[in-house]
Amino acid sequence: MSLKIDRTKGACSTCEQPFKAGAKYTSRLYNLAEGWRRKDYCGRCLDKAPAEAIAEWKVEVKKHTKMVLSESAIWQVLSSKDPELGEKPLTYILCLMMVRKRKLRLISTKRVKGKEVQTYENKSRKVHLKVEVPALGPAAFAKLQEEITDFFSGEEV
Numbered sequence: 001m002s003l004k005i006d007r008t009k010g011a012c013s014t015c016e017q018p019f020k021a022g023a024k025y026t027s028r029l030y031n032l033a034e035g036w037r038r039k040d041y042c043g044r045c046l047d048k049a050p051a052e053a054i055a056e057w058k059v060e061v062k063k064h065t066k067m068v069l070s071e072s073a074i075w076q077v078l079s080s081k082d083p084e085l086g087e088k089p090l091t092y093i094l095c096l097m098m099v100r101k102r103k104l105r106l107i108s109t110k111r112v113k114g115k116e117v118q119t120y121e122n123k124s125r126k127v128h129l130k131v132e133v134p135a136l137g138p139a140a141f142a143k144l145q146e147e148i149t150d151f152f153s154g155e156e157v
């Protein structure tokens with residue numbers, strides 16, 4: 001179970017050109033053999049990027065503006081058909097974040113084969129998700145949450 005996720009690098013994943021203030025680019029989340037990876041693409045490199053992404057969202061680089069979490073990216077992830085979705089600690093934390101925003105509801109908590117499994121739901125978005133509660137200490141939990149905020153950052157364009 002890998003907790004490692006990419007941080008945004010502020011540059012195109014293909015041509016490595018830095019994104020300056022005012023630049024618009026596209027972020028995609030891919031499910032690769034080594035885990036979930038975020039890739040950022042400038043307009044020129046996006047066409048040549050692999051198409052089968054779990055989520056895609058637009059980002060605009062703004063001066064003096066704190067990046068916010070892209071909610072559309074999170075919904076795409078939570079609605080994705082990735083068979084391992086419910087086993088990823090990332091998924092669990094995304095669910096907690098959406099519960100805090102009152103956009104997802106915790107329906108039930110069950111114990112399945114020694115693991116705690118929670119069911120989350122948003123009826124209007126047709127999200128019904130069973131998620132394993134990861135065994136994480138408070139420090140690991142806080143670190144992962146911070147990484148996720150960076151991972152899904154973006155201004156909706």
Ligand SMILES: [Zn+2]
Nearest residue numbers: 012015042045
């Ligand atoms: Zn590029």
